[in-house]
Amino acid sequence: MVDRDSWTPPPTPTRQHQSRVPGAMGGSLLLDLPQYAPLKAELAAFIHQPGPLAVEIGFDHGITLLDHARCFPTWRWLGVEIREKQVLAVRPNAPDNCLPLRLDARTLLSCGLLHQRVDRVDVRFPTPALNGRHLLWTPAFVADLATCLRPGGVVTIATDVPALARLIEGLFAGWKSVAAPPRGAALSRRERVCRRDGVAVWWGSFGLG
Template sequence: MSTDWRPPPPLPPSSPERVRGVLGGSLLYDQPALAAERARLEAFIAGPEPLGVEVGFDHGMRILERARRQPDWRWLGVEIRRARVDAAAPHAPENCLLWRADARAVFAALLPPGRVSLVEVYFPTPTENPRHLLWTPGFVDAVGRALAPEGRLVVVTDVEGLHEHVGALLQGWTEAEEPPAAGALSRRERVCRRDGLPVYRRCVSPPSVTR
């Protein structure tokens, strides 16, 4: 893992619903071929329970354990790698949907304003490709819109430069208390603990101006 990561140069701006670089195009879910997938997501998030979202769940250990321990919430996992989703999805309890998608499209186009109570991003990829960069002003705005006013965003990384980059994007957000632990560590979290690597954490609530 690079210890001197710096954000790649930003892409030219685009409208909020058209996120540049997104897998399949950010208007992907407007295509008729994906109507059933979109309906599946919309039905899942329509329930009255609080909604938690984990971005980049990889093997899914954290979100699957969270969903088992907190059956009174709904848990949506968004992961871009199909093989990971296919492997983890059969283990998901009824209150957990593991979905193959680019989180940037999901937040920009699919999650209703104020619907989400918790967003967790554990060890986001420290990419050097601007088209793959998750942490942009547009993504932060979209997360801020999707979160309820008292909702929380948790970002955890072992890359100091990424921690600083995310911190700069989250200026104006309010420091918040972290939710209880999931009950299982993510794969990278285990590695960091085993190797004694420093881990940087942020837990914040959105500023009111983003809704």
């Protein structure tokens, strides 16, 4: 169990190849493996449908992903989560405008399919990783977010880990602070816990400057 108040960012390994991203499930090369061809095709077909596209990273039980897909039916909601059990539980409940996938967010953002196609990215309570290999919040990840966003696109992040909020603010220093996009009424699991226990939550919404 991570102590959220005393957590500090672990050192992150540098990329040996700028175009290759390490990740919990095989990194940016994962979708090029033959056994992942069906998943890649499903992802490409979803991305190429018309209408605005939102991505939720680390959807866990899918509470906000499914709520948003139902509240905003003209948007497509692509969710990625690395825990298989969660993905298998959420998938049967996803409406047509929602695609929950078991995929590392770093693999998704660096695979090339999302280039300038994303209107919104939500990351609620990202894991305060203890191992630098698992930490999302690196300059490379934020550069990949910038590559995937369409002009006017917004990245929204929530965390109750003070040092993570400071790290994220530093990484987005070159972006502009923008209004938070509309949201549904459902609270994510961690959001509920924070509200119940009176834990302060930092929210940031950023657009390209």
